[in-house]
Amino acid sequence: xxxxxxxxxxxxxxxxxxxxxxxxxxxxxxxxxxxxxxxxxxxxxxxxxxxxxxxxxxxxx
Amino acid sequence: xxxxxxxxxxxxxxxxxxxxxxxxxxxxxxxxxxxxxxxxxxxxxxxxxxxxxxxxxxxxxxxxxxxxxxxxxxxxxxxxxxxxxxxxxxxxxxxxxxxxxxxxxxxxxxxxxxxxxxxxxxxxxxxxxxxxxxxxxxxxxxxxxxxxxxxxxxxxxxxxxxxxxxxxxxxxxxxxxxxxxxxxxxxxxxxxxxxxxxxxxxxxxxxxxxxxxxxxxxxxxxxxxxxxxxxxxxxxxxxxxxxxx
Amino acid sequence: xxxxxxxxxxxxxxxxxxxxxxxxxxxxxxxxxxxxxxxxxxxxxxxxxxxxxxxxxxxxxxxxxxxxxxxxxxxxxxxxxxxxxxxxxxxxxxxxxxxxxxxxxxxxxxxxxxxxxxxxxxxxxxxxxxxxxxxxxxxxxxxxxxxxxxxxxxxxxxxxxxxxxxxxxxxxxxxxxxxxxxxxxxxxxxxxxxxxxxxxxxxxxxxxxxxxxxxxxxxxxxxxx
Numbered sequence: 440x441x442x443x444x445x446x447x448x449x450x451x452x453x454x455x456x457x458x459x460x461x462x463x464x465x466x467x468x469x470x471x472x473x474x475x476x477x478x479x480x481x482x483x484x485x486x487x488x489x490x491x492x493x494x495x496x497x498x499x500x
Numbered sequence: 501x502x503x504x505x506x507x508x509x510x511x512x513x514x515x516x517x518x519x520x521x522x523x524x525x526x527x528x529x530x531x532x533x534x535x536x537x538x539x540x541x542x543x544x545x546x547x548x549x550x551x552x553x554x555x556x557x558x559x560x561x562x563x564x565x566x567x568x569x570x571x572x573x574x575x576x577x578x579x580x581x582x583x584x585x586x587x588x589x590x591x592x593x594x595x596x597x598x599x600x601x602x603x604x605x606x607x608x609x610x611x612x613x614x615x616x617x618x619x620x621x622x623x624x625x626x627x628x629x630x631x632x633x634x635x636x637x638x639x640x641x642x643x644x645x646x647x648x649x650x651x652x653x654x655x656x657x658x659x660x661x662x663x664x665x666x667x668x669x670x671x672x673x674x675x676x677x678x679x680x681x682x683x684x685x686x687x688x689x690x691x692x693x694x695x696x697x698x699x700x701x702x703x704x705x706x707x708x709x710x711x712x713x714x715x716x717x718x719x720x721x722x723x724x725x726x727x728x729x730x731x732x733x734x735x736x737x738x739x740x741x742x743x744x745x
Numbered sequence: 746x747x748x749x750x751x752x753x754x755x756x757x758x759x760x761x762x763x764x765x766x767x768x769x770x771x772x773x774x775x776x777x778x779x780x781x782x783x784x785x786x787x788x789x790x791x792x793x794x795x796x797x798x799x800x801x802x803x804x805x806x807x808x809x810x811x812x813x814x815x816x817x818x819x820x821x822x823x824x825x826x827x828x829x830x831x832x833x834x835x836x837x838x839x840x841x842x843x844x845x846x847x848x849x850x851x852x853x854x855x856x857x858x859x860x861x862x863x864x865x866x867x868x869x870x871x872x873x874x875x876x877x878x879x880x881x882x883x884x885x886x887x888x889x890x891x892x893x894x895x896x897x898x899x900x901x902x903x904x905x906x907x908x909x910x911x912x913x914x915x916x917x918x919x920x921x922x923x924x925x926x927x928x929x930x931x932x933x934x935x936x937x938x939x940x941x942x943x944x945x946x947x948x949x950x951x952x953x954x955x956x957x958x959x960x961x962x963x964x965x966x967x968x969x970x
Binding site: 468476481485 | 533537542550551552553555560563598599603617723725726727730732733735738739
């Protein structure tokens with residue numbers, strides 16, 4: 440186990456490269472989810488805002 | 501066939517289908533990446549020159565490949581969008597850019613980390629690394645141009661044109677950088693020659709490459725759904741979707 | 746003379762006249778070029794060997810940066826006064842008009858830079874034969890740079906704050922010009938034949954002349970509509 444973690448003395452390089460990769464992968468998943476959530480919120484908000492106005496116009500006419 | 505195509509082209513249908521596709525990409529990607537990681541880190545034999553230091557290859561090479569693949573995918577989508585005026589293709593190109601840029605960054609960073617023990621420096625003006633750096637700049641340009649426009653459809657088309665110009669230029673840039681590199685022989689001499697890969701090392705690398713590709717597809721599909729929503733703001737089906745949620 | 750050629754000439758004449766009326770603006774990129782080049786010896790040391798070895802690279806980077814300065818205004822006034830719409834709607838092929846716009850830009854910014862180079866090259870103790878090669882290389886590279894620049898300017902023509910983004914768009918695409926141009930100059934300084942990189946610069950110019958106008962025309966259509 441110790442030998443595995445030491446990586447022939449290259450442990451700092453091997454683990455930092457793999458660790459960074461893991462971080463970017465996790466980051467990509469989370470940013471994609473956030474992107475979708477924000478887009479959803481924005482797409483819904485844009486629809487709901489003008490509705491009262493449109494309803495008001497309908498009532499007047 | 502055509503009915504199917506049209507159905508897929510309709511945003512609500514596409515949005516739903518894409519949502520269902522994500523786990524089909526994501527789960528095999530996860531399995532392959534875990535297999536590749538275990539194989540690459542623990543099972544594959546150490547390189548006879550670099551020892552365990554060569555295990556960075558399993559994260560570096562697939563990143564560099566996705567960096568290129570992502571740009572080409574983006575440029576093809578951009579061309580489709582410009583030629584057939586397809587909103588969906590623009591949405592795909594927009595979804596590709598940040599993911600591809602992230603992998604380009606990763607290729608540079610892991611290459612740099614690998615370079616330190618192998619060449620003795622963090623950065624070497626080596627032809628391949630330099631052209632990946634320029635590829636990163638091209639990604640940044642496409643993303644910056646798209647976000648500079650208030651009008652999303654204009655931004656889409658301008659960024660698409662730039663992506664196509666970039667893809668035409670990549671071979672020229674690559675050639676010039678390689679040419680430049682052969683003239684200025686690097687001062688640092690690599691401590692090791694390029695590792696010759698044996699079969700029991702290659703299997704895990706292939707698993708990683710396929711895993712990366714599927715992961716890329718999964719993340720791009722997730723972002724694509726967001727891009728579709730942004731381009732369909734105010735459509736009735738989104739309101740209905742929100743009402744059901 | 747065909748009507749297309751007439752239209753191209755008229756467009757070139759109009760742009761040149763308009764630029765000459767504001768000729769103070771025209772000198773700005775040139776002044777910028779001279780100042781940037783002056784900064785290097787001051788930032789380093791006025792040693793002949795050092796300046797001689799970095800000279801070619803510095804001159805090329807400075808030329809690249811200077812060419813960015815004049816880009817922003819390339820299509821701006823046409824966009825604002827509506828003449829760009831006229832150009833697009835005109836029966837003449839927009840591709841050729843785009844080529845004219847880019848080449849006019851070169852005459853106004855690239856060509857003066859080439860003429861100015863022998864003076865500036867003295868700051869880096871460039872030998873006479875290398876100065877000739879440098880001028881020839883710049884003569885081949887600056888039109889390509891104008892074409893790439895015109896494309897970036899066309900893409901950002903409808904943006905209010907387009908200037909910041911221009912550098913990010915132009916510089917990566919201009920990288921081969923820097924590589925070949927600086928190499929040609931370097932070879933000439935060492936007293937070797939610079940034919941190879943000069944041919945490559947000429948090839949890039951031919952490629953840019955054929956492909957860039959198409960892209961510029963497409964970009965203008967996107968910007969206007």
